[in-house]
């Protein structure tokens with residue numbers, strides 16, 4: 001199954017892009033920068049001309065690493081996207097955006113996807129009054145998210161929350177009570193995965 005346990009910034013290097021899997025770490029300690037510094041900004045072995053296939057593969061990996069999914073899980077998500085009405089690429093972005101882990105992050109309760117995943121799997125996230133340990137849970141309109149009040153005094157999270165201003169319009173957040181609600185579903189402009197989804201569709205359509 002290959003759950004990836006090494007340094008997360010190795011994944012940044014694999015796709016030659018900062019993935020911010022642990023949040024701010026990529027601002028200061030990303031392997032990608034170290035590598036660039038060493039070579040004086042010259043192209044390195046991972047900044048090479050890539051084939052069309054290579055570009056598509058990298059784009060898919062970027063999305064998959066960002067979502068912390070293995071290949072089977074990601075492929076299944078794509079199958080699901082293809083079965084839905086409309087464009088498979090847009091559907092894929094929609095499915096990624098509406099996962100519980102992404103929502104916890106978007107609400108500003110966690111600094112990164114890894115942080116959000118941990119919060120959920122440790123049982124610190126309630127959805128509609130029930131503990132839910134499923135990061136892949138797909139949120140619906142009206143869902144109420146509440147974070148364990150015990151986490152309120154966590155200094156790192158507190159500072160992050162207070163400075164966090166990027167809450168999307170499809171979510172509302174009550175920072176004081178560590179709660180939030182899904183008030184509408186995200187549309188195209190809200191999709192936040194930094195990938196070109198058409199490349200992923202091309203990859204899987206061959």
Ligand SMILES: [Zn+2]
Pocket residue numbers: 008009012018019020025026029030031032
């Ligand atoms: Zn990084």
